[in-house]
Amino acid sequence: MDGDAGKNPASAVQLGEGARAFLTGGAKHLLIGGKWVAAHSGETFAAVNPATEEVIGHAASGAKADIDDAVMAARKAFENPNWAGISPHQRAGYLLKLSRLIAENAEELAQLETLNNGTPLAMTRGQMLASAQTFEYYAGWATKIYGETNPSDAAFFNYTLREPLGVCGLIVPWNGPISSASWKLAPALAAGNTCILKPAEQTPLSTIRLGELILEAGFPPGVVNIVTGFGETAGAAISEHPDIDKVAFTGSTAVGKMITRAAAVNLKRVSLELGGKSPNVIFADADIDKAVAASVGGFCFLSGQICVAGTRIFIQEKIYDEVAARIAAYTAHFTVGDPFNPATTMGPVVSAEQFERVTSYFDVAKADGAHVAVGAGTLGGKGYFVKPTLYTGVTNGMRIAQEEVFGPVAAAIPFKDENDAVLQGNDTVYGLAAAVWTKDVGRAHRVARALKAGTVWVNTYLKVDPISGFGGYKQSGYGRELGPHSMDAYTQTKTVYVDVTG
Ligand code: NAI
């Protein structure tokens, strides 16, 4: 399973010319008002390759003073007729241009992303094309933000306008920096807002390259500003800022709560996409081959660093031992190692901090009495590589079944019948995603309805399409991203009454 790929030296990485050119030439700057500028403090921070632990670049450490500048630039841009006054067709044009530029530069963006967060290259390539598609999808919405005419009494003509919110702060994590940014930027811009985008401190690089493409697409200065920096400084300055109208956040539930409290200062709109502990329910009548393969993908994709990871695998009692053993055996199909090696299907986790956090759960699970079916170890040597791990003998109350690990670690939990599966599946503070595996069509729909989650998959796992809303129940957050729902999240409705009595 582990082979020796994880021990590949950095020199094995074959970057293209574009990515290499991008990485030369010193620390990257902040994009504010259409210009690249250093942080007021002059400070920078390092970006690290998690597969080798080597420093690959530096970015400006933006903080409150830089956020203040970015907000001023974004406010000015929001009011400037070259953005506020253009037709929806022109806004669509900008989004389409950016979509094309992302697609044309997908390889370079993918390489920068892989280098900085360890996602295998085949997957980051897919993410870039999906991000281009997200911009294309929302380009279509720019011209379809309809209001209503309402049946008020005869003395009035009553209609509604749907208007942008204003300046939006977009705070994104490191697990899919460009995907996450596109889910927020594309609908925000389609609706006519202006933005301040803050990538995670672990992964500033690909977002800065995206900023270059945003300038190339010709967006007026200040429509998109990018401030790299830390959560406690740049992130907190966004959520506290009195002149930001909305904050959209993807990340931990703990920080989501802090942002919500800070946002109360001016009652800015908040949308949150937070953690998960998603139940993946396998009934005895399921297509077991398919369920086993997808379940392993469900908790190992992106090294388990996805909010929808299927980390509680509920298996019906009578097939529990067999299916748990098959899931454990199937993890051998995952080749852990150098994310630039085409044979690799799972890279490292993103950082030393996440490595510590994920591996600390090996002790937690042991203390709780869970049994290691496979994994619970690391590759050793350089790089933050964790082995795919499955625990059996787990009860749903154990910490390994309740807390988000954010690594390739799952718990197999037995259940008796449909009712028991739903009760246990819903017994968590989270509600982001869930899956059900069965050939009984009635049961599939019953369980899909009964599970409290923002997305439910039936006989599949991980499918996401920009045409359909995505988001959480319970403490997995609120508001929906993607689909038409996101246009609601970035617009507000104005009701107009016109006296027509003359
Ligand atoms: P985090 O929630 O601290 O970071 C996510 C983003 O929020 C980053 O851009 C960060 O700079 C920013 N941030 C941090 N503190 C902030 C603050 N006080 N105000 C405003 N912005 C702030 O997540 P972290 O520390 O990287 O990972 C910890 C855990 O969070 C993970 O183990 C995982 O369980 C969860 N997580 C969930 C994600 C998801 O996709 N839902 C993504 C990343 C992390």
Ligand code: MG
């Ligand atoms: Mg954090």
